[in-house]
Every structure is written in C-alpha cells, then in structure tokens.
Amino acid sequence: MKNDKPSIMRPVSLPSSASHPVVTPLSPSVVYASETPDMLDQQYDGDLHGYTYSREGHPNADVLAGRIDLMENAPCGGIVTSSGMAAVSAVLLGLTQAGDHVIGGNQLYGRSLRLMSDDLPRLGIATSMVDPGDVEAVRAALRPETKIILVEVVSNPTLRVADITGLAALARETGVLLVLDNTFTTPRAFKAFDAGADIVIHSITKLLAGHSDVMLGYVAAKDQDIADRMRAFVVTTGMTPSPFDCWLAERGLLSFELRFDRAQSTAARLSDHLAGLKGVHRVIYPSREDHPDQARAAALLNGQFCNMVSFEINGGRTAANAFTRAAQGLNFAPTLGDVGTTISHPASSSHRALSAQKRAELGMSEGFFRISVGLEDPDVLCAVFSDAVAASQG
Numbered sequence: 360m361k362n363d364k365p366s367i368m369r370p371v372s373l374p375s376s377a378s379h380p381v382v383t384p385l386s387p388s389v390v391y392a393s394e395t396p397d398m399l400d401q402q403y404d405g406d407l408h409g410y411t412y413s414r415e416g417h418p419n420a421d422v423l424a425g426r427i428d429l430m431e432n433a434p435c436g437g438i439v440t441s442s443g444m445a446a447v448s449a450v451l452l453g454l455t456q457a458g459d460h461v462i463g464g465n466q467l468y469g470r471s472l473r474l475m476s477d478d479l480p481r482l483g484i485a486t487s488m489v490d491p492g493d494v495e496a497v498r499a500a501l502r503p504e505t506k507i508i509l510v511e512v513v514s515n516p517t518l519r520v521a522d523i524t525g526l527a528a529l530a531r532e533t534g535v536l537l538v539l540d541n542t543f544t545t546p547r548a549f550k551a552f553d554a555g556a557d558i559v560i561h562s563i564t565k566l567l568a569g570h571s572d573v574m575l576g577y578v579a580a581k582d583q584d585i586a587d588r589m590r591a592f593v594v595t596t597g598m599t600p601s602p603f604d605c606w607l608a609e610r611g612l613l614s615f616e617l618r619f620d621r622a623q624s625t626a627a628r629l630s631d632h633l634a635g636l637k638g639v640h641r642v643i644y645p646s647r648e649d650h651p652d653q654a655r656a657a658a659l660l661n662g663q664f665c666n667m668v669s670f671e672i673n674g675g676r677t678a679a680n681a682f683t684r685a686a687q688g689l690n691f692a693p694t695l696g697d698v699g700t701t702i703s704h705p706a707s708s709s710h711r712a713l714s715a716q717k718r719a720e721l722g723m724s725e726g727f728f729r730i731s732v733g734l735e736d737p738d739v740l741c742a743v744f745s746d747a748v749a750a751s752q753g
C-alpha cells in the first residue's frame with residue numbers, strides 16, 4: 360500500500376470492506392480521537408456518542424454488557440468490571456457513605472464477606488451478616504440507616520437457597536436496595552430483576568465466560584441514577600476491564616446456555632450417583648428430596664438446579680487427601696463454572712479461616728467437597744467419582 364506520509368502517522372481507519380466481519384472486532388485502542396473541540400464538547404455533554412479514553416468505556420465492554428443485559432432483562436445498561444469483586448465493590452463502596460449500614464448473607468463468597476467484615480467497617484460503614492433464608496432475621500437486623508441487603512441466591516458451598524421472594528417484599532416495604540449476586544444461578548436459572556432485585560452482580564469469570572481464562576464482573580441497576588453513580592465510581596477507581604478480556608468473555612458467552620444445560624443435567628445425575636456410593640454420607644443438590652430447601656429451589660429456579668453439587672465422605676482429612684489424589688483428570692482447584700469439572704475443599708481453602716467448630720455448625724467437615732460439574736462425558740465422570748471415593752475409603 361502506497362503511503363507517502365511520515366511513518367509515525369497512525370492509520371485512522373481499517374481498510375474498507377463491503378462485507379462485514381462475523382466476529383466482534385477487538386478494539387484495544389486506549390484513546391479515541393475526536394475531530395474538533397466542539398465535537399469533544401458534544402461527546403462529554405452526551406449529545407454525541409463517542410469513546411474518549413478506554414478507562415471511561417470502550418466498544419468491547421459495551422458489546423459484552425449488552426449481551427448480559429439481554430439475558431438479565433436489565434432495565435438500564437449494565438457495567439462490565441475488571442473482576443467479580445470489582446462489581447461487588449462498585450456496589451458496596453460506590454453507593455454507601457460513613458454512617459450507613461449494610462446487611463449481607465452469612466454465607467457470601469469469601470471476599471465479599473471480607474469486604475463486609477474488614478473494609479466497610481474501616482470506612483465507618485456498619486455491617487451485619489444474617490441467614491438469607493430467614494426473612495425475619497433479616498428484618499430484625501434492619502436499622503434506620505440500612506442502605507443495602509446483599510445476598511446470593513444459592514449459598515456456597517452448602518447450597519442453601521435464600522428466601523428471595525420474602526427479601527424482595529421486605530426491600531420494597533422498607534426502601535432498602537436488594538442486591539443479588541447471581542453468579543451461581545446465572546440468568547438461565549434465575550432472572551434476578553424479575554424476582555425483585557434492585558441491583559444484579561455477576562462474576563463473569565465463572566459460568567458466563569466459562570473457560571477459566573478471563574476474569575471479569577458485571578453489575579446492573581434497575582434505577583438509572585444508581586447505575587450512573589456506580590459507573591462513575593468504577594471509572595474513577597479504575598475498575599474498567601481490558602478489551603481483550605471482554606472479547607474472550609463474549610466468545611465464551613456464546614456457548615453459555617449449551618454449557619449450562621449440559622453441566623446441569625450431569626450434575627443432577629452425578630448427585631444421585633454419589634448418593635449410592637459406599638463411603639459417601641451426604642449429598643447436597645437442590646433437586647434432591649433430602650435437600651432442606653428443595654421446595655423453595657423448585658419454585659425459584661424454575662426446574663434449573665445448576666451445576667454445583669456438594670458431598671461429604673467418611674474418614675476426615677486422610678480420606679480427603681486420598682480422594683483428590685485418586686480423582687484422575689479432575690482439577691482440585693478453588694473455582695467454578697469451568698468447562699472441566701473442578702473440586703474444591705472448603706476446609707482447606709474458602710473456609711480455612713473459620714474454626715473447625717464454626718465449620719461444623721455450617722455443615723462442612725474435613726470430608727466435605729464442592730464440585731463444579733463441567734462438560735465431560737457423564738458416564739466417565741461418574742466412574743471417576745466411584746473410583747476416587749472407593750480409593751478414599753482405603
């Protein structure tokens with residue numbers, strides 16, 4: 360291509376093509392050039408849409424957010440953040456001030472709990488952790504200065520189901536914002552805004568992106584003013600995602616529903632398989648008759664019981680070590696939602712900070728495992744678990 364301008368000049372556009380690409384183009388540009396100061400004025404005044412600086416927003420984040428907005432029936436455009444925890448922080452730090460009070464579920468994701476127990480109090484924001492399955496306990500924790508109730512629909516790792524209907528009614532009655540972290544349940548199983556959420560959070564890192572190769576979050580609000588406040592906080596504190604991560608997540612999202620359905624049907628089957636194995640004394644899966652919240656799960660989740668299964672083997676830590684060693688081809692890794700099945704052991708990871716006594720109260724012994732079921736052949740997966748459980752029992 361002939362170019363008689365000095366080589367330092369940057370090209371201003373891609374070569375033109377009458378046909379268009381079928382894949383969203385990746386736009387890594389940090390800055391966007393406007394034509395004139397007048398044009399820039401119009402952009403900043405909101406009269407003309409145009410990107411300026413990628414911390415403020417970029418096309419790949421907007422395309423990804425738009426896809427998740429559709430899945431969640433989000434009334435205002437959602438915000439993609441650099442991690443799920445950035446999304447949690449955008450809510451808890453971006454919408455509160457000293458003197459406020461926040462209520463959180465007592466089995467939230469570990470770092471969300473940490474934000475509640477350490478960081479908010481340091482900034483003068485009081486917190487209470489309450490069982491989200493017990494609306495009366497949440498009501499009792501309310502104070503005149505309570506601004507937010509943050510819960511997950513299905514708790515980690517004991518898979519208890521929150522009383523979302525009761526909490527939504529309580530939030531409406533009192534004007535407190537109900538924030539639902541929909542990471543485990545996903546919009547496939549649970550439409551959080553339709554169920555009464557004021558704000559919805561995702562760790563895109565998990566099931567939505569689904570391949571353990573990208574870390575991102577999402578947050579959307581029902582109210583435009585609240586969405587604007589969170590967006591300003593995200594931009595100011597630099598929680599904006601990278602274009603390439605958004606591009607990868609969009610690619611993952613395209614197969615999300617297929618992956619979810621497959622993982623979920625395997626999870627249901629694996630839970631029944633595990634319950635029949637010698638050495639397994641408890642299996643937790645929300646569609647099972649012996650699950651304490653089975654009726655609530657059936658009503659809330661519309662027959663979608665997700666891809667997470669927890670179970671407990673006899674024999675304590677010795678058996679637990681033998682189990683993970685024998686679980687051929689399965690990653691013992693503290694994440695969820697990957698295409699491959701992963702196993703986590705709360706006593707040595709997510710819940711290691713708790714005393715053995717406290718873990719026992721929550722129902723997590725040394726033999727307790729949480730499985731994030733992936734896309735393997737279900738027959739093969741069941742056989743791997745049979746062998747590993749047998750090996751663990753010596």
Ligand SMILES: *Cc1c(COP(=O)(O)O)cnc(C)c1O
Nearest residue numbers: 442443444468540542562564575
């Ligand atoms: C993983 C997770 C988060 C945090 O997301 P990151 O992307 O890891 O920062 C928040 N909530 C839930 C329920 C999670 O599983």
